[in-house]
Amino acid sequence: MYTNLNLLLRKISTLILLFCCNLLFSQDNNVFTVVIDAGHGGKDSGNRGNGYFEKNIALNIALGVGDRLVDNKNFKIIYTRMNDKFVDLFDRAKIANDANADLFVSIHCDSHTSNAYGAGTFVLGLHANERNFQIAKKENSVIFLEEDYTQKYDGFDPNNPESIISLVLMQEEYLDQSIKAANFIQESFVKNLKRKNRTVKQAGFIVLKYTYMPSVLIETGFLTNKIEGKYLNSKKGQKEMSNSIADAIIKYKKSISNTSVELSSNYFVENDVINTFLKIQIASGSKFLALKSYNFKGLSQLSYSKRGKNYKYYFENTNNYKKAKEYLLKAKRAGFKDAIIVAFNNGKRISMDDFFTINSN
Ligand SMILES: [Zn+2]
Structure with missing residues (x-):
């Protein structure tokens, strides 16, 4: 019984997390x-x-x-x-x-x-x-x-x-x-x-x-x-x-x-480890841009976060640093010269140091 309850709580917390992440990295709306x-x-x-x-x-x-x-x-x-x-x-x-x-x-x-x-x-x-x-x-x-x-x-x-x-x-x-x-x-x-x-x-x-x-x-x-x-x-x-x-x-x-349904499921893999992940930040600004590849020099796998009036736009999603570096190169080649790798934990931005600390555990 206790195990079941524990499992249930874990499931609920995962659902809440997914919900929060969806708010943060909302895929393009459907209209x-x-x-x-x-x-x-x-x-x-x-x-x-x-x-x-x-x-x-x-x-x-x-x-x-x-x-x-x-x-x-x-x-x-x-x-x-x-x-x-x-x-x-x-x-x-x-x-x-x-x-x-x-x-x-x-x-x-x-x-x-x-x-x-x-x-x-x-x-x-x-x-x-x-x-x-x-x-x-x-x-x-x-x-x-x-x-x-x-x-x-x-x-x-x-x-x-x-x-x-x-x-x-x-x-x-x-x-x-x-x-x-x-x-x-x-x-x-x-x-x-x-x-x-x-x-x-x-x-x-x-x-x-x-x-x-x-x-x-x-x-x-x-x-x-x-x-x-x-x-x-x-x-x-x-x-x-x-x-x-x-x-x-x-x-x-x-x-x-x-295509975008496939994309969004990529962001959240079923286990808990994926709470920590990397994205390539490619642009930011006060203007909202639809997450369409034509707005981002042909890149797909896009997401964004919003803080106050400021939007940040991201490309790709991975928990593998080597992969992230490949994506960074791809973003730069597409024309995003100032692109950087950024890390997240539980939907919040963390430093790269923290990312490596968490991932080495
Ligand atoms: Zn005509």
């Missing part, structure tokens, strides 16, 4: 912010294939994506526009950046002189061929309707293929994530809706350049194609596209959350 960007609007109609309005179809699909996600408490939805108004490409990206969004999804419809049809999803990059360049050029030409566009977009010229190169550098660190999201969306179109697969491609879209998060641009289909245009202009077609995109976003979020 996932999606910015849904309906292409064009106001004086910019987008393409007018078969007499349809790209701006209206894009808006309906965008609002539909939000409708599908809004009841899911894991998501926060922000729109760049909710009605027929003109929004600069730069401002669309700014809305997403200000919201510190996790994903930016821009929704469009394509057009072509041929009978081309099908859905495709783009991430920012160098266009592999003339066709992809033309799609980006069309979507980018909106900036000619904006004032001061040469200043705003650093002299970018949508008509010049060379000009695209300067676009892609910024988004590069989000490329893997963007492709992942694009693949989920594309898979959803093809598997669930049997849309013709125009695959995931790269091209130089300005609206994707200025966002600081994984970002995709969807060409839902061709308004110039009789059948597809009619489908996209219909309530049924729009609802199906919306749901399909929303479901893909849910899958994408899940794929990311799964």
Whole structure:
């Protein structure tokens, strides 16, 4: 009986400890912010294939994506526009950046002189061929309707293929994530809706350049194609596209959350010894940064502590000093020149000397 009680007390104390540690090193909260960007609007109609309005179809699909996600408490939805108004490409990206969004999804419809049809999803990059360049050029030409566009977009010229190169550098660190999201969306179109697969491609879209998060641009289909245009202009077609995109976003979020669940369990190994551990402190400051690798030069396994108004950010977690030194090197190589190894015991910061004393026992 006494042993059982002892065991129970130990279990309770471990649970309390885990709870406290979770408060101290809270993993990123679970709310996932999606910015849904309906292409064009106001004086910019987008393409007018078969007499349809790209701006209206894009808006309906965008609002539909939000409708599908809004009841899911894991998501926060922000729109760049909710009605027929003109929004600069730069401002669309700014809305997403200000919201510190996790994903930016821009929704469009394509057009072509041929009978081309099908859905495709783009991430920012160098266009592999003339066709992809033309799609980006069309979507980018909106900036000619904006004032001061040469200043705003650093002299970018949508008509010049060379000009695209300067676009892609910024988004590069989000490329893997963007492709992942694009693949989920594309898979959803093809598997669930049997849309013709125009695959995931790269091209130089300005609206994707200025966002600081994984970002995709969807060409839902061709308004110039009789059948597809009619489908996209219909309530049924729009609802199906919306749901399909929303479901893909849910899958994408899940794929990311799964990783962080694994990460958090790494911090607390089942025995008591792990009460003492090392982390690499990589940054500190008064600003809260989401624990996303794109906020930390590509590093993952992140955690933070908060004292007063000051946040400290950490990389990795180990009770092995040799391993900690390897992680330190990795952090420095990533660009955190002032990174240091710090030690913790029972969730409290301790000196390295204390760490070695405790660990030698
Ligand atoms: Zn468009």
